[in-house]
Amino acid sequence: MPDLIYIKCPGFPVILRIFVYMKIHIPNSAFIGNIESFLNHFNPDNETELYVTSNQSWISIHPLVVSMVVALAEEVNLKGGVITGENFNAKSRPYLLRMGLVKALNPNHGILIDEHESSGRFIPARKIETSQQLNQFITDMVPLLHTTPEQAYPIKYVMSELVRNVLEHSNSPFGAIVSAQYFAKSNRISIGVADRGIGIKAAMSASYATASDLDAILLAMRPGITGTTKKIGGTEYNAGAGLFFTKSIAKVSRDFFLVYSGDAFFKLHKTNVAKPVKLFANPNLDKANAKSLLPYWQGTAVGIDISMDINQDFQELLELIRQAYQLDVKRANNVKYKKPKFV
Amino acid sequence: MTKIELYNYTGDFAENKDIAKDLRINCIEPNIVNDSVQLDFNNITSATQSFIHALISNVIRINGVDVLDRLYFKNCNDQIKTIINIVVDYVQDGIFIDPEDM
Numbered sequence: 266m267p268d269l270i271y272i273k274c275p276g277f278p279v280i281l282r283i284f285v286y287m288k289i290h291i292p293n294s295a296f297i298g299n300i301e302s303f304l305n306h307f308n309p310d311n312e313t314e315l316y317v318t319s320n321q322s323w324i325s326i327h328p329l330v331v332s333m334v335v336a337l338a339e340e341v342n343l344k345g346g347v348i349t350g351e352n353f354n355a356k357s358r359p360y361l362l363r364m365g366l367v368k369a370l371n372p373n374h375g376i377l378i379d380e381h382e383s384s385g386r387f388i389p390a391r392k393i394e395t396s397q398q399l400n401q402f403i404t405d406m407v408p409l410l411h412t413t414p415e416q417a418y419p420i421k422y423v424m425s426e427l428v429r430n431v432l433e434h435s436n437s438p439f440g441a442i443v444s445a446q447y448f449a450k451s452n453r454i455s456i457g458v459a460d461r462g463i464g465i466k467a468a469m470s471a472s473y474a475t476a477s478d479l480d481a482i483l484l485a486m487r488p489g490i491t492g493t494t495k496k497i498g499g500t501e502y503n504a505g506a507g508l509f510f511t512k513s514i515a516k517v518s519r520d521f522f523l524v525y526s527g528d529a530f531f532k533l534h535k536t537n538v539a540k541p542v543k544l545f546a547n548p549n550l551d552k553a554n555a556k557s558l559l560p561y562w563q564g565t566a567v568g569i570d571i572s573m574d575i576n577q578d579f580q581e582l583l584e585l586i587r588q589a590y591q592l593d594v595k596r597a598n599n600v601k602y603k604k605p606k607f608v
Numbered sequence: 609m610t611k612i613e614l615y616n617y618t619g620d621f622a623e624n625k626d627i628a629k630d631l632r633i634n635c636i637e638p639n640i641v642n643d644s645v646q647l648d649f650n651n652i653t654s655a656t657q658s659f660i661h662a663l664i665s666n667v668i669r670i671n672g673v674d675v676l677d678r679l680y681f682k683n684c685n686d687q688i689k690t691i692i693n694i695v696v697d698y699v700q701d702g703i704f705i706d707p708e709d710m
Contacts, residue, residue: 396626
């Protein structure tokens with residue numbers, strides 16, 4: 266049942282009772298560039314009652330939105346709550362079915378679709394709770410997206426780093442919800458990963474006190490910063506570089522990247538094709554949009570677009586990352602660093 | 609020399625940090641103290657920084673940077689070489705740089 270708020274109004278003999286629902290509205294278009302069209306209609310109050318509405322003409326949304334909605338549904342179901350809402354319009358229903366959204370919101374929907382439609386280059390929303398499931402998912406994922414091996418490198422890389430972050434740091438009650446889609450018109454792969462765990466600020470708090478969710482997000486994107494230690498270079502198991510690598514892959518791809526946690530997000534904007542790509546260890550130097558006081562997302566949601574037109578190969582991208590990493594530290598001139606021995 | 613064929617544990621994409629940690633604890637650390645260790649990346653097409661970190665960072669921290677004279681990386685493609693270089697560099701940053709100086 267939804268929460269009840271009782272309001273006593275002076276002068277009135279009755280007590281007003283207001284039902285509080287968690288509400289989401291799926292707009293006709295919600296991608297990273299215009300994610301506000303989704304967030305502006307998200308009301309996170311009450312995690313046991315979810316009310317879902319959608320645009321009644323057509324819907325095209327980023328896998329980030331798919332993963333977030335499915336994560337909310339997963340949480341409500343885990344808590345024994347109720348999901349209600351309007352029926353999806355017939356035009357958008359096949360798409361939402363294929364992305365796993367209808368099933369998450371109503372497991373007994375009973376709607377049948379042609380599973381072999383040619384437009385299907387997508388990964389429907391899937392729950393990943395263990396390291397082994399992640400391994401299997403990455404193996405299964407790449408053939409479905411029909412990429413070349415070279416195009417697959419950054420996709421596999423991003424998926425591994427983002428999901429491992431969830432499994433290791435989030436305490437999410439159901440792990441990560443992931444989805445992906447290839448968009449032919451823009452020739453890009455979009456990926457969304459969402460959890461309903463403790464969020465970045467709480468995960469960082471063991472080692473870093475941050476004043477706000479936004480501060481925590483910005484700190485987490487700096488290479489070498491991890492919630493598990495204050496030591497440079499991290500612990501034996503965590504280096505704190507996953508988000509930096511992921512942001513860098515989006516930037517070299519000249520595409521969008523978004524991290525949303527608590528009441529804040531960081532959105533990396535597209536890089537102009539006429540300008541050379543420069544990677545920054547400090548996300549404040551990126552062409553980006555950082556917002557606070559958004560509807561509270563319990564946990565973390567990350568979305569990324571990776572262009573398949575990317576001219577730079579993955580090795581060159583890694584070399585740029587290496588250079589950005591080196592610029593972020595002040596090395597003493599008298600210390601000679603050893604090099605690894607390649608044979 | 610102890611030789612470890614990583615592909616047998618990771619497949620062509622080396623990303624599982626749990627496997628990296630197990631290899632480090634059970635195969636690298638016991639042997640690197642008095643011997644050399646060769647990590648063979650044959651047939652591995654890509655690896656994540658997290659995997660390489662879990663595999664070697666603590667080996668360098670515990671044994672000191674001179675352990676790099678006894679740790680060999682075989683059959684690495686350019687991608688994997690770059691990632692290994694990144695990890696080896698920042699682990700040494702952690703050894704040589706005082707966090708207060710950052």
